[in-house]
Amino acid sequence: MKKHIHGEKCVTFTLDGREVHAHDGETIWQVAQREGVEIPHLCYSPEPGYRADGNCRACMVEIEGERVLAASCIRKPAEGMKVNASNHRAETARKMVFDLLVSDQPARETSHDPISKFWSWADKMGIETGRFPEREKPGADRSHPAMAVNLDACIQCNLCVRACREVQVNDVIGMAGRGHNEKIVFDFDDPMGNSTCVACGECVQACPTGALMPSSLVNAENVRTEYPDKKVDSVCPYCGVGCQLTYNIKDDKLLYVDGKNGPANENRLCVKGRFGFDYVHNPQRITKPMIRKEGVPKIPHEFIDPMNPWTHFREATWDEALDKAAQGFLKIREQNGPKGLAGFGSAKCSNEEAYLFQKLVRTGFGTNNVDHCTRLCHASSVAALLEGVGSAAVSATFNEVKNSDVIIVIGSNPTENHPVAATFFKQAAKRGAKLIIMDPRGTAMKRHAWKLMQFKNGTDVAMLNAMLNVIVEENLYDKQYVQTYTEGFPAFAEHVKQFTPEEMEPICGIDADTLREVARTFARAENAIIFWGMGVSQHTHGTDNARCLIALSLITGQIGRPGTGLHPLRGQNNVQGASDAGLIPMFFPDYKSVEDPATRGAYEAKWGIQLDPKRGLTVVEIMDAIHADTIKGMYIMGENPAMSDPDLNHAREALAHLEHLVVQDIFLTETAVYADVVLPSSAWPEKDGTVTNTNRQVQMGRKALPLPGDAKEDWWITIELAKRMGLNWTYAHPRDVYPEMASMMPALDNISWERVERENAVTYPSDAPDKPGRDVVFDKGFPRPGGFGKLVAAKLTPPDETPDHDFPFILTTGRQLEHWHTGSMTRRATVLDAIEPTAIAAVSRGTIAKLGIRPGDMIRVSTRRGTVDLQSRQDDAVPDGVVFIPFAYVEAAANLLTNPALDPFGKIPEFKYCAAKVEAIPMREAAE
Numbered sequence: 001m002k003k004h005i006h007g008e009k010c011v012t013f014t015l016d017g018r019e020v021h022a023h024d025g026e027t028i029w030q031v032a033q034r035e036g037v038e039i040p041h042l043c044y045s046p047e048p049g050y051r052a053d054g055n056c057r058a059c060m061v062e063i064e065g066e067r068v069l070a071a072s073c074i075r076k077p078a079e080g081m082k083v084n085a086s087n088h089r090a091e092t093a094r095k096m097v098f099d100l101l102v103s104d105q106p107a108r109e110t111s112h113d114p115i116s117k118f119w120s121w122a123d124k125m126g127i128e129t130g131r132f133p134e135r136e137k138p139g140a141d142r143s144h145p146a147m148a149v150n151l152d153a154c155i156q157c158n159l160c161v162r163a164c165r166e167v168q169v170n171d172v173i174g175m176a177g178r179g180h181n182e183k184i185v186f187d188f189d190d191p192m193g194n195s196t197c198v199a200c201g202e203c204v205q206a207c208p209t210g211a212l213m214p215s216s217l218v219n220a221e222n223v224r225t226e227y228p229d230k231k232v233d234s235v236c237p238y239c240g241v242g243c244q245l246t247y248n249i250k251d252d253k254l255l256y257v258d259g260k261n262g263p264a265n266e267n268r269l270c271v272k273g274r275f276g277f278d279y280v281h282n283p284q285r286i287t288k289p290m291i292r293k294e295g296v297p298k299i300p301h302e303f304i305d306p307m308n309p310w311t312h313f314r315e316a317t318w319d320e321a322l323d324k325a326a327q328g329f330l331k332i333r334e335q336n337g338p339k340g341l342a343g344f345g346s347a348k349c350s351n352e353e354a355y356l357f358q359k360l361v362r363t364g365f366g367t368n369n370v371d372h373c374t375r376l377c378h379a380s381s382v383a384a385l386l387e388g389v390g391s392a393a394v395s396a397t398f399n400e401v402k403n404s405d406v407i408i409v410i411g412s413n414p415t416e417n418h419p420v421a422a423t424f425f426k427q428a429a430k431r432g433a434k435l436i437i438m439d440p441r442g443t444a445m446k447r448h449a450w451k452l453m454q455f456k457n458g459t460d461v462a463m464l465n466a467m468l469n470v471i472v473e474e475n476l477y478d479k480q481y482v483q484t485y486t487e488g489f490p491a492f493a494e495h496v497k498q499f500t501p502e503e504m505e506p507i508c509g510i511d512a513d514t515l516r517e518v519a520r521t522f523a524r525a526e527n528a529i530i531f532w533g534m535g536v537s538q539h540t541h542g543t544d545n546a547r548c549l550i551a552l553s554l555i556t557g558q559i560g561r562p563g564t565g566l567h568p569l570r571g572q573n574n575v576q577g578a579s580d581a582g583l584i585p586m587f588f589p590d591y592k593s594v595e596d597p598a599t600r601g602a603y604e605a606k607w608g609i610q611l612d613p614k615r616g617l618t619v620v621e622i623m624d625a626i627h628a629d630t631i632k633g634m635y636i637m638g639e640n641p642a643m644s645d646p647d648l649n650h651a652r653e654a655l656a657h658l659e660h661l662v663v664q665d666i667f668l669t670e671t672a673v674y675a676d677v678v679l680p681s682s683a684w685p686e687k688d689g690t691v692t693n694t695n696r697q698v699q700m701g702r703k704a705l706p707l708p709g710d711a712k713e714d715w716w717i718t719i720e721l722a723k724r725m726g727l728n729w730t731y732a733h734p735r736d737v738y739p740e741m742a743s744m745m746p747a748l749d750n751i752s753w754e755r756v757e758r759e760n761a762v763t764y765p766s767d768a769p770d771k772p773g774r775d776v777v778f779d780k781g782f783p784r785p786g787g788f789g790k791l792v793a794a795k796l797t798p799p800d801e802t803p804d805h806d807f808p809f810i811l812t813t814g815r816q817l818e819h820w821h822t823g824s825m826t827r828r829a830t831v832l833d834a835i836e837p838t839a840i841a842a843v844s845r846g847t848i849a850k851l852g853i854r855p856g857d858m859i860r861v862s863t864r865r866g867t868v869d870l871q872s873r874q875d876d877a878v879p880d881g882v883v884f885i886p887f888a889y890v891e892a893a894a895n896l897l898t899n900p901a902l903d904p905f906g907k908i909p910e911f912k913y914c915a916a917k918v919e920a921i922p923m924r925e926a927a928e
């Protein structure tokens, strides 16, 4: 008779003479594991995402009445089955399997990883040396900077193949040959370092024998010499995906990193999270407070040797540096009033640090001139989302793609910039979901796409309005949904009438039939979801681009259910949290307008001080205000505007022009060059604090390492500055800050510090302290008046600066997988720098031919604002007439070239489009 566990159907069978129950779909191995019966396993990984393959026979069990033994990792129990996992026959058979495998392994003393899963099982089973003749042994492959490949330890379990193909969907590792000659290969049997491997390290994490290992653990003889003495669970410091990880530490140094089973990443990591951690130990870390030497001028574009800052700075004690920092601010506040001051907070720091920073600017400086990199990032998306759906956070986690049948990814390059999210997108496509990529550049995900719409740069509104036109004209919109949950439809429908696919085709470069087909597919989908990135937001019409995406979702009712929704992929590890916590000039924490008297009153009561009633200036406006001599002093924590702002001539001149600049960073950045006071702070693994990822998941970052030298935690520094500015702050730890912050933020209701500490991740909103948060929101309308989503029409506006005779190319800028923004962290991470060491500009084959150069030759790219020389890279994804430059390289800073023109709503600059000239550099000049 079938039994039920928690109301679910289950199977009852006997395991080693004991009656046990299996849930629907559970294998014998899984039940045994749950029941505490240990069965060895090698080719099977119980981790999420790994299919059982049943090839290694290490987990054999006896099933009474069956002639041969069964692999328990794939065998499902049947009602009444009698399974023996621990009898003589099963144990002998398993031992035989291990005996055979051990015979083929390198000797125990020289084994690559003596504590591998393989050797741990062999030890448990009492097997030391094999009794069978060895096979011929393949040599070591140390061609990759991050991973050591020693296939003499490979047991052909193919876990790495599944890791690469099925979990991360990178398709680099394969199995070649048959029988005795079977072996794993990278691409076409290339050395790993020459293959298309993206170094996610999933295979290393999966390998049970040490055949694949982080090279940081082995010596030149490929024998493991390094073992951690401590493990700390935390979150990755790089992107907004928010991968949970475990730091493995030896002697207070990070040794290697493992992926952890967090809700966003399910153990997966990318090359930066796994191998890009040693920036924290870089000798260029600043470890002493520094004060600018008397009389040393601030010269725009000047750089300082980070190993020898003493040309410009002198060492100071914390007291002296903090006093000087605070007195500078007080003096300007006195002379010029609060409007003379501004602050850039950081999306690389914790929620508590962001909260403290904006509180210091608002209550200590007395102004709302506080902003951060979100302004250069999703500011336009946020403007459109607040207007359209009343909330700027994502409506569904990216993991919801598991429930989608149509997925749009527009203006986003997730395989490089959100690599772990991309693995879930690729898996969805493999499962049969239709992946639609809309990007002027062909991205790596195009291989998995049902449609790649490679439209013309800057024409998103034309393409999207044409799709909206089709959906309205062909009556494909969801009438019921539109009526119940939206407002403004009649005017909106009238507006999109003019954007017929035929008329938009020549503008966006996508043929009318494709526009129709994609529009219909999206509208008719069971569950469709939209992801977008900087290609949408970083335009002078970025808000209009996002309005179209919101409208697409609203009129088709593709929102509020599993597998549907709007997801602007957040960039920095804590840009969601920093924005939520109020690092924004127009909002207090939780997006409450600073200009609303009632809200302001509540904050004045809470903080016990009168507040600035006017919204503050944004990032680029602050730079303008410095030129206009309105802003005189700045506090910059964990941002590098001397590299990340548009039009660096303008930005660096502004920074150099400041009367008083305090920079708090982990390195002496291009921005710190203009500082009067430099405050050495903590890297992410050196402090406690919460972070919020793109999925609205609040996660716990934990202190894993001591601070180097005299460096201090960011929160501590901000508190000390506040005290010196006359504020009575008594917080002793981020856990004292969190409750105050959460008390002003309904989004954090039911999410206490202790809960995040306990659960590691809690998604907001959460309805009760013991209920998981909601992955999907807006199931019953929107947080706007009447609960309606608002449909807003978008006009066609050309980019601010279009190509012409003198500047005939389009310059677009962005990122690469291995580098982080301004390069401050990743160019100081050994493995990442080894993979991508030099500044490049990606151009098409056609452009290379037209310039008469070979790929790799130096080229010169100029715009009306500046010129850089850098290496050309042929990239077939880039269209003719376009040049793509990543902004990580100080020696060829892309932002010397970019246009600071702003979107009128989000105030975001047009990083993705300006007119440029591209020239070959004569050989002689290049050699000089």
Ligand SMILES: Nc1nc2c(c(=O)[nH]1)N[C@H]1C(S)=C(S)[C@@H](COP(=O)(O)OP(=O)(O)OC[C@H]3O[C@@H](n4cnc5c(=O)[nH]c(N)nc54)[C@H](O)[C@@H]3O)O[C@H]1N2
Pocket (backbone or CB within 6 Å): 239, 240, 377, 410, 411, 412, 413, 414, 416, 417, 418, 438, 439, 440, 441, 443, 456, 457, 458, 459, 460, 532, 533, 534, 535, 536, 570, 571, 572, 812, 813, 814, 815, 816, 817, 818, 819, 820, 821, 822, 912
């Ligand atoms: N490796 C790495 N990862 C990162 C970062 C990093 O620096 N390095 N930064 C993080 C941050 S803060 C962010 S914001 C995200 C950004 O992540 P993405 O949004 O993926 O970043 P980008 O590379 O700037 O640009 C995305 C895409 O926009 C396309 N694009 C260019 N012009 C247009 C256009 O006119 N229309 C459309 N629709 N698309 C266009 C480009 O071809 C590119 O594929 O990445 C995060 N992750």
Ligand SMILES: Nc1nc2c(c(=O)[nH]1)N[C@H]1C(S)=C(S)[C@@H](COP(=O)(O)OP(=O)(O)OC[C@H]3O[C@@H](n4cnc5c(=O)[nH]c(N)nc54)[C@H](O)[C@@H]3O)O[C@H]1N2
Pocket (backbone or CB within 6 Å): 346, 348, 349, 373, 374, 376, 377, 378, 534, 538, 571, 572, 637, 638, 639, 640, 641, 643, 644, 645, 646, 664, 665, 666, 667, 669, 681, 682, 683, 684, 714, 813, 814, 815, 820, 821, 822, 823, 824, 825, 887, 894, 895, 898, 911
């Ligand atoms: N041309 C061009 N420019 C762009 C973009 C583009 O696509 N093209 N994208 C824009 C976008 S989306 C963004 S988000 C911005 C990013 O612009 P920024 O935020 O200015 O860039 P990052 O390099 O991430 O700067 C982070 C700084 O924080 C420091 N840091 C790291 N961890 C910590 C810490 O724990 N404490 C402290 N105190 N400091 C720390 C790092 O050393 C670094 O100096 O760039 C923008 N600029």
Ligand SMILES: [Mo]
Pocket (backbone or CB within 6 Å): 373, 376, 377, 378, 571, 572
């Ligand atoms: Mo960003």
